[in-house]
């Protein structure tokens with residue numbers, strides 16, 4: 001049987017594009033379909049626009065302490081409308097260059113919503129295309145709580161479309177998105193109330209990261225409500241009235257952000273027509289080679305709910321194209337995937353948390369420090385830096401590294417290479433640092 005494509009990819013996000021780019025290197029006929037903006041979440045409404053907002057917010061934070069460094073009369077006027085417009089222009093420019101580069105590789109790009117007709121056929125509008133192999137890379141979407149008045153709340157997607165900053169913002173969910181937006185919005189002067197089901201923010205991270213970031217946010221005036229969720233939203237003439245769980249107290253705000261996680265975008269994709277099964281939570285069921293329950297169909301990225309991060313999505317895309325078209329199957333190693341929370345204070349981690357390590361190893365040693373960074377010592381701000389190495393006591397191998405503080409993401413990124421390679425605490429001690437930096441403190445931990 002002949003097909004229109006050797007490989008057809010549904011979804012042009014980080015995962016789908018990486019798969020396309022790798023597949024064309026084998027001289028294959030590759031097509032990709034996108035129902036929204038090419039490039040997916042990361043470049044259009046995720047990591048990239050978010051990082052621009054982090055940079056904008058940093059000016060506000062630096063301005064607050066500039067007088068400690070001899071600066072007078074720092075201008076304090078921030079024009080969100082002008083700024084967010086520039087962000088969208090920058091995104092459009094990046095998207096254009098992204099599209100041109102992809103087109104140049106010979107990948108055919110189609111616009112529209114794809115649904116499966118059968119295991120080799122996909123329908124896009126009224127057109128049917130056939131492919132030998134198909135990759136599902138449809139990503140995820142924010143979960144909206146099912147509570148009365150939920151229609152008045154927004155998700156991270158709409159945060160990038162705000163025409164003006166709210167005066168009062170409530171954020172439900174203290175994970176990556178809730179913490180990052182509470183940090184950015186607080187820097188712009190927005191009154192932020194953050195809440196989470198759990199006692200501490202950032203579930204899944206090492207305990208010292210959770211408490212370190214939480215106390216850093218609270219010192220900056222963010223109000224945190226632990227073991228709390230939203231039960232009801234009502235629109236009043238004073239704003240949005242949010243009823244909290246527990247004692248059913250209410251708070252009134254201008255904007256409510258739901259940031260309680262994301263779910264795979266697998267509904268209405270016709271997966272049942274193709275024999276592709278999903279898990280209870282809607283993720284496409286895959287094996288370690290990203291194969292679905294149908295032989296010729298694969299799934300990668302956020303829609304598989306493995307580790308929903310851009311670099312992982314990209315790596316899965318590359319690996320699956322190699323598995324499909326190279327002679328050997330490529331199994332991705334999910335150990336030591338670093339990640340960061342771009343809040344202020346910033347936090348980053350790689351490898352095992354102290355709690356995880358203690359579950360797995362008989363003897364675990366933690367080497368930890370907490371100090372005031374050089375930059376902060378000239379100011380009256382009380383930001384604290386925390387660094388921690390989790391070490392297997394019997395082999396001296398470093399199992400995890402965790403940091404809260406300036407440049408945590410970049411520092412942990414570099415340590416990730418060494419830790420993945422099996423570096424020991426002795427190797428850290430034997431390495432000479434760069435002075436004066438924050439990172440050098442990882443090399444002198446007691």
Ligand SMILES: Cc1cc2nc3c(=O)[nH]c(=O)nc-3n(C[C@H](O)[C@H](O)[C@H](O)COP(=O)(O)OP(=O)(O)OC[C@H]3O[C@@H](n4cnc5c(N)ncnc54)[C@H](O)[C@@H]3O)c2cc1C
Pocket residue numbers: 010011012013014015016033034035036037038039040041042045046047048050112113114115137138139140156177265269300301302303308309310311313
């Ligand atoms: C606010 C926010 C900030 C983030 N920040 C970071 C960060 O700093 N670092 C990081 O590593 N990760 C971050 N992430 C996560 C990261 O964006 C995702 O892990 C990554 O984009 C996943 O890529 P993907 O290709 O799996 O999915 P996506 O990028 O979501 O791409 C899926 C694409 O498929 C398309 N699609 C869906 N269904 C169909 C269909 N039926 N037909 C055609 N097209 C379809 C969608 O329109 C979408 O464009 C962030 C996410 C959010 C929401």
Ligand SMILES: NC(=O)c1ccc[n+]([C@@H]2O[C@H](COP(=O)([O-])OP(=O)(O)OC[C@H]3O[C@@H](n4cnc5c(N)ncnc54)[C@H](O)[C@@H]3O)[C@@H](O)[C@H]2O)c1
Pocket residue numbers: 145172173174175176177178180195196197198201202203228229230259260261262307308309339340341342
């Ligand atoms: N810097 C980054 O790499 C980055 C940034 C943003 C998003 N992301 C990715 O996007 C994904 C989604 O982010 P997210 O922040 O929406 O999810 P998340 O899973 O990181 O956090 C969700 C939080 O909401 C809480 N929660 C769940 N239900 C709740 C409820 N009903 N009431 C109150 N709290 C509730 C959870 O305890 C958790 O702390 C992340 O898992 C991450 O992979 C990454």
